[in-house]
Amino acid sequence: xxxxxxxxxxxxxxxxxxxxxxxxxxxxxxxxxxxxxxxxxxxxxxxxxxxxxxxxxxxxxxxxxxxxxxxxxxxxxxxxxxxxxxxxxxxxxxxxxxxxxxxxxxxxxxxxxx
Amino acid sequence: xxxxxxxxxxxxxxxxxxxxxxxxxxxxxxxxxxxxxxxxxxxxxxxxxxxxxxxxxxxxxxxxxxxxxxxxxxxxxxxxxxxxxxxxxxxxxxxxxxxxxxxxxxxxxxxxxxxx
Numbered sequence: 001x002x003x004x005x006x007x008x009x010x011x012x013x014x015x016x017x018x019x020x021x022x023x024x025x026x027x028x029x030x031x032x033x034x035x036x037x038x039x040x041x042x043x044x045x046x047x048x049x050x051x052x053x054x055x056x057x058x059x060x061x062x063x064x065x066x067x068x069x070x071x072x073x074x075x076x077x078x079x080x081x082x083x084x085x086x087x088x089x090x091x092x093x094x095x096x097x098x099x100x101x102x103x104x105x106x107x108x109x110x111x112x113x114x
Numbered sequence: 115x116x117x118x119x120x121x122x123x124x125x126x127x128x129x130x131x132x133x134x135x136x137x138x139x140x141x142x143x144x145x146x147x148x149x150x151x152x153x154x155x156x157x158x159x160x161x162x163x164x165x166x167x168x169x170x171x172x173x174x175x176x177x178x179x180x181x182x183x184x185x186x187x188x189x190x191x192x193x194x195x196x197x198x199x200x201x202x203x204x205x206x207x208x209x210x211x212x213x214x215x216x217x218x219x220x221x222x223x224x225x226x227x228x229x230x
Contacts, residue, residue, distance in 0.1 A: 034219075043118070043207045043221035044158065087157075100211030100219045101148055104158040 003027070004088045009109040012082075018075040020108050022088030025069040031092050033064060034102070035073045037084040037110075044087065044104075047073065078112045085109050117141050118210060120222035127198055128230055135193045135225045137208030143188035144210030149181075152205040152224075164191055198229040 005023045012018040024033060035047040048055055048062045050071070055062045061074040075082055087107040092099070117140040127133050137147060145166050150158040162178075164170035164185035172178045180202075182194040191210075195202050208222040 036219075038158075041205070041224065041226070043120075043209075043224045046218040046220070049218070100146060100209065101160060101163060102158075102209075102219060103160070104150075106157050 003090055003103070004105050006086070006088055006105060006108045008106065009111070012075075012078045012110060012112050014080055014112055014114050015077055018073075018078040018082065018110055018112070020073040020075075020086050020088075020110060021070065022073070023070045024088065024090045027068055027090045028092075031090045033062065033068075033071050034089045034091055035060070035062065036087045036089065036102075036104075037082075038087065038107070039081075039084045047086075078110075080112050080114065083110060083112045116210070116218075116220040118208065118220050118222040120206075120208060120225050122225060123223065124226040124228075126228045126230065129199050130197055132194055132196045133198055133227060135195070135206055135208075135227075137191045137193070137210070137222050139189050139210040142210070142212060144191070144212065145188065146211035147183075147185055147191035148209040148211060149183065149191075149193050150207045150209065150221075152207065158207060195227065198227070200229045203227055203229045 032049050032051050034049040036044040038044045048060050050062045064071045085107040087104050089102050119138045121136045147164045149161045152158045160173050161176045162170045162172045164183045166185050170183040185191040205224050207224045
């Protein structure tokens, strides 16, 4: 079972910031927080990941609480094309042949409306 | 990012036939391939993990004789759904891995299988 919990759905107005929360209270010290999204009928797409520091890239920002038990993905200016299911995943960044195996929860369905 | 292709993108077949899905890792050598399936309105579920040149490891509840996986090269893995039935209708997605530390995991575009 997935080790993270997310709200099942959220709405956001186009042009506004979308803030998607995730609880990962059982995350261990070597596990990163990854965010992926899946647009309808496509494969998942990597967004961002972090360990304990906040991260930002061209797609989004990731805010991780100091105790690492939760995080928030921020899409600063949501567009209609950001409508998707967003998955928060905690996973070890260790090597080995099992690396890359991700456990997906139900995610958050983000709907961006005009 | 890594380029992963799947073929076909969609397929419709009759019950009892076999369907082969190809997954290609176009710009890096995939020592590992993860195969997921996704039923409507559900999340991705890992089916099996294949390693190049060896037998695949299947998740609990996935029949290895029904879902044949071949990972004969570092750029190609195939999933064959044998004697497909309507309950096998799903979205099948592959994801290659190099078995080492990487920052991201890439996924194929998926194959929509519909069994009539």
